[in-house]
Amino acid sequence: MHRNFDRQTDRVELLSRLSGLPAHKHTELIEEYQKRSENAFSPGTLRNYRMTIRLFDEWCKRKGLDSTPPISPQTVATWVDDMGGKLAANTIETRLWGLAEFHRSRFLPSPTRHRLVELAMMGVKRKYGTAQRQAPALCKKDVLSAINNLGRSQRDNRDRALLYLATDSWCRASEIVSFKVRDLLRQDDESSLLFISKSKTDQHGQGAYAFLSAKGTRAVLAWIEEAMLSSDDPIITKSQMGGERKPINPATVSRILRRCTGRMDVSAHSTRIGGVHDAFRLGCDLSSIMVAGRWTSPEMPARYGRRILASQSAAF
Structure with a gap:
């Protein structure tokens, strides 16, 4: 039966x-x-x-x-x-x-x-309740200010590359530390695309692309040259000369952001949230923000930007 x-x-x-x-x-x-x-x-x-x-x-x-x-x-x-x-x-x-x-x-x-x-x-x-605690936003102006305060030591040059990767690409820490030199794809206008082979929402490796500005590209290329990295090496490595060519731990991204910005409240996710805030301030629509941050649902970017959206509402 x-x-x-x-x-x-x-x-x-x-x-x-x-x-x-x-x-x-x-x-x-x-x-x-x-x-x-x-x-x-x-x-x-x-x-x-x-x-x-x-x-x-x-x-x-x-x-x-x-x-x-x-x-x-x-x-x-x-x-x-x-x-x-x-x-x-x-x-x-x-x-x-x-x-x-x-x-x-x-x-x-x-x-x-x-x-x-x-x-x-x-x-x-x-x-x-079910409200989730959100990491504070770290907008581009704050990151650029931190970059301008960096010196020219090897660690500073590595951190400069990392900060540009974080603020330009809106990538998660796990994605940032996974980038290899070969994932940097140059464009004619001196900016680059970053190939994301796998991510939190793409466990099966369909792949995606993130943007890196011309200034960010120059900073990353300068670091690659200084650290003498090969195509298969991770871009963000330990800054010491002769150190292992292995990616840093994702948790280290948060520590570097705190050290460089002087803000102990931020995390690696703060630049992703800050990017959403910047985009809403510029008047970008939600669909464009979803594409930039590689979201498949509007829920998270809308949640990240709800403070900005509230300030832009019709209520007065």
């Missing part, structure tokens, strides 16, 4: 069949899953996943609870309650994903889908 496809029912049936496997076969499946995860997930996703499991385990120890899967829905719901008001709602949901993946990796049903956990999450959102 034909049965309509039910994803949840099929998942439960599959898990039931897997639970009947011999212990060594089950262990082999778990080991293979872990190996395949290394290729399937980005390094950042894997870092967040491991951090979530570590933090959950530490929380369970403090509470005298068992963190061994399968974990009870009551325990997960209590964990959600405890995170409420301390973490943003989207961060809590990310941690629930990590706990769900923890169970999937062992071919166990996830407690995060239980109604108790859903209700706990709904309660947190209702009590504390």
